[in-house]
Structures are given as C-alpha cells and as structure tokens.
Amino acid sequence: MLKYTEEHEWLKQDGDEVIVGITSHASEQLGDVVFIELPEVGREVEAGEEIVVIESVKAASDIVAPVAGVITAVNEALPDTPGAVNDDAMSAWFFRIKPQGGVDLSGFMDEAAYNDLIG
Template sequence: MLKYTPDHEWLRQDGDEIVVGITAHASEQLGDVVFVELPEVGREVDTGEEIVVIESVKAASDIVAPLAGVITAVNDALPDTPGLVNDDPLTAWFFRIKPSNPDLSGFLDEDAYQQLIG
C-alpha cells in the first residue's frame, strides 16, 4: 500500500525500509526528465532535507527526505536513463531509506492524495 506526501512523493514500506519515488502527477508536471542526481548510500538525512536533484525540460526541482534515516540504496538506472521517471513513475523509485521512525500513519492515503491534486 502506497502513502503520499504533499510534495508528490510516494512511499512504500518494504520490510524495515521505505522505498521513495515521485507520483505520476509530479512526473506530468515536470515534463520530460533529463537529469537525476541521487544521494549517496549510507548518508544520514533529516526529514525535509533536499537529497535528490531532478531536472526536466521545464524545471529543476529537489526531492526532500520524507523521513529521517539512512539511505540504504539508490536506483542506479536513473542517472543514465532519467526518462524512466516519465515512463513509469511508480516503478522508477529514487532511493530506499531505513527510517529512524518507520511510522507512515502521518502521510496521505490514495484518497487524500487524489483530493490534494484535485
């Protein structure tokens, strides 16, 4: 089950880690993604810290850490093929994080996210 942030990120729990990507809505708003810079594995991050740079033909944007924790993996395919984000945003994850607090109850569910994007 996916959870969402108001910043248009999706979160999926996988064991004691959280997989993070951007929503289809965010991908559509960005347009064709041409560059992705991912965080380093092992990096400790705080909630709200800018950790991914994503650039499209329309804009440059930062993706923030939705939770504090340690980056455990990154999607190595994205820097070489950033268009994967446009092809299928729900499988083109950016990073995995082992959060200090894995509670996702404060995030939006599908219905609440759909209301947000209207």
C-alpha cells in the first residue's frame, strides 16, 4: 500500500526499507523533467533534508527525505533518462531508504487523503 507526503512523494514499504518517488501530480506540475541528481548510497539523512535535485523545463525543485535514515539504493537509470518520471511517475522511483528505528509510515497520507490535498 502506498503512502503520500505533502511534498507530493509516494512511499512504499519493502521489508525494512522505504522506496520513494514523486507522484503523477508532481510530475504533471513540473512538466518535462530534464535533469535529476540523486543522493549517494550510504548517505545518512534527516527527515526533511533536501536530497534529490530535479529540474524541468518549468522549474527546479528538491525532493526531501520523508524519514531519517540511510540511503540504501538509487535508481541509477534516472539521471540518464529523467523523462521516465513523466512517462510513469509511479514506477520511476528515486531512492530506497532504511529508516532509523524501523519503518513506520502511519503518519503519512493514504490515497484518499492525498487526493483531497491535490483537489
């Protein structure tokens, strides 16, 4: 089951890790994505820390870590094919993170609450 942030990220638990991407709504708002800079694997991050740079023809934006933890993997194909985010934002994940203290996504929005947010 997916969870969502107010920053338009989707989160999916996979064992003791969380997979993170941006929502289709965020992709549509950005327009054509032309550049993505991902964090280093092994980097320790704090919740709310800007860790991904994403640039489109319309704007530059940052993606923040939804939880504190360690980056365990990045989608290595994205920097070479940033348009994949526009093609299918829900499958073009950015990074995996192992949260400090274990996975707890209960504080994030479900799909209905996210749909209310974006109206």
